[in-house]
Each structure stands twice: as structure tokens, then as C-alpha cells.
Amino acid sequence: MLRETLQRDIMDGRPSELEAHSLNKFEKGVKEVSEYTEIDGRPYFRYMAPLITDRECLKCHGHQGYKVGDVRGGVSLSVSMTPYLANQRRQTITYSFSLGLLWLFGFIGSVLASRQLKLRIKERDRAKKELQRSHEQLEWKVEERTAELTKIKYSSKRLRW
Numbered sequence: 001m002l003r004e005t006l007q008r009d010i011m012d013g014r015p016s017e018l019e020a021h022s023l024n025k026f027e028k029g030v031k032e033v034s035e036y037t038e039i040d041g042r043p044y045f046r047y048m049a050p051l052i053t054d055r056e057c058l059k060c061h062g063h064q065g066y067k068v069g070d071v072r073g074g075v076s077l078s079v080s081m082t083p084y085l086a087n088q089r090r091q092t093i094t095y096s097f098s099l100g101l102l103w104l105f106g107f108i109g110s111v112l113a114s115r116q117l118k119l120r121i122k123e124r125d126r127a128k129k130e131l132q133r134s135h136e137q138l139e140w141k142v143e144e145r146t147a148e149l150t151k152i153k154y155s156s157k158r159l160r161w
């Protein structure tokens, strides 16, 4: 997961293109370099900081002709992003799954609710129709009764004549 490389000296080892580039930047006073990059086709986060000569260093390295402030190399750190990305992908999958589940529940819920509603509406329509029918029957009966009564009234009137 953690791949550390200690680039001890510009002349030492074989600095990668980025490292050589960073060392050039350090020579110009840049304090640190970091970037997302690919190593062997895999994502990495890389960080580099210069190894700058201070007075302490000269106690032992003074005879090598370095002065305080000289860049003696850089420390470079490469962190593989693969586990992070895999983790992120896992999280995304979990998240989408729970979101999908939530949606499904919501969907099922709304389907059930609308079915229930439709049933209620049907029931209400049936009750309304029945009510209307009995109302009509009642009206018809009243009319019939009224007609009968009128007939009786007329006939009784006629009788009085």
C-alpha cells in the first residue's frame, strides 16, 4: 500500500522523470511537489520534498563542498490509490444499492397505495350508484303514491258532486 522511495541524491540511483523534474523545481526554491499520477498503469499519489542542506548537515558533509541551502536530493513518497479507489467503489455500490432499495420500497408502497385508493373509489362509486337507485325507487314510489292519492281525491270530489 505504501511505497516509499528515498531518493538520496540527484546523482544517486535513477530518479524518475517526475523526481528529476521535482528536483529541478526544488533547485529553483519550490518547497514541495505533489500530484496524482500513474505508475505501471495504477493510480498513485506522489509527494516529494527537497532534502536541503542545513548547518547540521555540514558537520559531517561539509568536506563534500556543500553549502547551507543546497538541495542534496529529495524525499519522494508514492501512495497507491488503488485501495482507496476500491473502497470508494465499494461505498458507491453500497450507496446505490440502498438508494435502489429505498426507491423500490417507495415504488411498491405507492403501487399498493394507489391500488387501495382505486378499490376505495370503486367501492364509493358502487355505494353511490346504489344510493341513487334506491333514491330513484323512492321517488318513483312517492310519485306513484301521489298519483294514487290524487285519483282518490278526484274520485271523492266527484263523489261529492
Ligand code: HEC
Pocket (backbone or CB within 6 Å): 008, 009, 012, 051, 052, 053, 054, 056, 057, 058, 059, 060, 061, 072, 073
Ligand atoms: C552525524 C553525521 C551526519 C549528519 C548530521 C548528516 N549526515 Fe548525511 N550522511 C552521513 C553519512 C555517514 C552518510 C553515508 C555516506 C556514504 O554512504 O558515503 C550520509 C549520507 C548522506 C547522503 C547520501 C550521500 C550519497 O552520496 O549517497 C545524503 C544525500 C545526505 N547524507 C544528506 C544529509 C543532509 C541533507 C543532512 C542534513 C539534514 C545530513 N545528511 C546530515 C552522515 C551525516
